[in-house]
Amino acid sequence: MLNIITFGTAVYIAIVSGITLRILARKHISSSARLAWFIVVITLPVAGTVLYALLGEVHISQKLRSSKARLLTQMKELEHEKLCGDPAPYKKVPQRYHAIFEYAQTINDFPLSDGNSAELMADADETRRRIIEDIDQAKDHVHLLYYIWLTDTTGTEIAEAVIRAAQRGVACRVMADAIGSRALLKSDLWVKMQRAGVQTETAMPFESMIATHLLNRFDLRNHRKITLIDGKIVYCGSQNCADPEFRPKAKYAPWIDIMARMEGPVVNQTQLLFASDWMSRRADAHLDSFPLNGTPVENGFVAQVNGNGPTERRGAAAHLFATLIQSADEEINITTPYFVPDIIVLNALCAAAIRGVKINMIVPRKNDSWVVATAAKSFYPEVLTAGIRVHEYVGGLLHAKCLTIDGRVTMIGSSNLDLRSFDLNYENNTIIYDKKFTSEVNERQQQYLKNSIEVHLEEVSSWRLPVRIWHNVIGTLGPVL
Known part of the structure; x- marks a missing residue:
């Protein structure tokens, strides 16, 4: 013994x-x-x-790495004009913001593009209606990719619109994440799409914990929300293919999202992001199947697509957020459901506030992840001391993900301000330099503020010792969780 x-x-x-x-x-x-x-x-x-x-470690399978390399090789053959429009878009951007777009280009090699337009959707209902209208008018192809796709009203109606498109001869490619959309992937609706001729794929399939871990970290997820119609229209923002009532987590409803309908060269850049995900599952796919039909619109603005993911340069997402924050001169408004920043982003935020930039951060008061909510509170003393104003939204789960700078620059998309979005998730965002669109996003953020309760340093300082210890323990373990 x-x-x-x-x-x-x-x-x-x-x-x-x-x-x-x-x-x-x-x-x-x-x-x-x-x-x-x-x-x-x-x-x-x-x-x-x-x-x-x-x-503990982000292992990436050779299949994913190979598909990424194959895509980059094919991208070199593309016409540069289709990705940037005007050959000199930087002339529209003040020098202090150049670093944002220059750094973003190092991640995906997407250049700053001119001739783009964006229409901010009023709410989830308008987003669903407009997406269905665009799919019903599609003539060439429809490409959809969602982290969460439910079989509720929104999920079913959009799937039925895709089925109608496939039945009239439109090439339809649909992807859904293996974990976020697991119910859809087992549903009759998924089978119905396949029988109608829709090409379907599972993003980041979860076959078995042991087998998957031998190839890559099993909890890597595709968190993107991409809707592309005919290579001419793209929807970008935080809304999944689901109702705001969000039945799996109904007690946190409604989920408040922000979405924009865009045209111009940013559509082509997003098309390449979708192609990268599709080609990771289809070894025989080629970029010829993903036409770049987006053309510059008259009097459009400059913008750039950014796609983060574990196959990109490590730390790229956090450095991009830090670059955005460091470029601010007057004001930053951040809306995020999950606030667990790494030290790079946290220091950038505090430094900006200390040098006089007015920063408003809006997060949900009631969060669907108690771990994230608890970890977020561990950062409250530091950000509040630096002068950042923290507001907790009380009208549901604020799921919108957007950042505005100086009333001129907007980033909108799928990325949260947390370690998972920085290191483990595939995300898609669009960075826009345009006063009009940024003003519209700022107005939406002001609506969020009206339904929020501000958290003051005095309140945080009065938290009992056991509460502070609990917040800090979870915050310390943030990189693990």
Whole structure:
């Protein structure tokens, strides 16, 4: 018996020591993430070791890497004009904002483009109605990709519009995330689309935990929300293919989203993002199947598409947010449902506030993720002390994801201000320089503020010690969670 105990202890020490050394020796990991994993493995050796084996490192399968390389090779053959429109779009942008677009281009190689337009949707109902109208008028192709696609009114009506398009000969390609849309993928509606001739694919399929982990981290997700019609129209924003009542989490409803209908070269750039996801599942696919039909509109604005993901340069998303924040001179308005920033973004926000930039951050008061909500509160003392104003929305779950700078620059899309969006999710956003559109987004943010309760430093300072400790424990473990 003693020998068995001794042997088990030796194996246990060897495993924990190996994992600990691996954590300490790793490159491309933040000090906060390293510390968080170190704490978990030391305090919960068995569970911590298992968690690290499953979640500790972002392993990307060779299939994903190969499809990415193949897409980049084919992109080099494209006409540059289709991606940028006006050959000199920077002449419309003040020098202080050039760094935003220059840095964003290093991520996907999408240039700043001119000749774009955007129409802000009034609400979820208008978004659904306009998408269905555009699909019903489609003549060449319809491409849809959603993280969450439900079989509720919105999900069913959009699926039926796609079925009608396929039946009249329109090429329809539909993707849905394996986890976010798991109910749809098992439904009769999914089968109905396939029988109608719609090409369907599962994004980031979850085949089995063990098999998937041998290829890539099993909880990587495709969080994008892309709706493309004929390569001429694209919808960009935070809304999934679901009703605002959001039946799986109805107690947090309504979900408040923001969406824009866009035209111009940004459609072509988004088309390439969709193609990258589709080609990762279809080895025989080629860019010829994804025509770049978006053309510059008269009196349009400059804009650029950005697609983040675990196959892009590590840290690229956080650095982009930091660049946006550092470019601000007067005001930043941030709307995000999940606020768990890394140290780069947190420091950029606090530094901007300290140098005099007025910053409003709007988050939901009642969040569908208690972990994220708790971790977010661990940052409240620091951001409030720096002068950032924090507002908690009380009219439902504020799911809108947008950032405006100085009344001139807007970023709208699928990215949250959290570590998952920075490192693990595939996201799509559009960065726009246009005073008119930014003014419209700012007006929407003011509506959010009217339905929010401001959090003051005095309130946070009065939190009891056990509460503060709990917030900080969860916040410290943020890189793990």
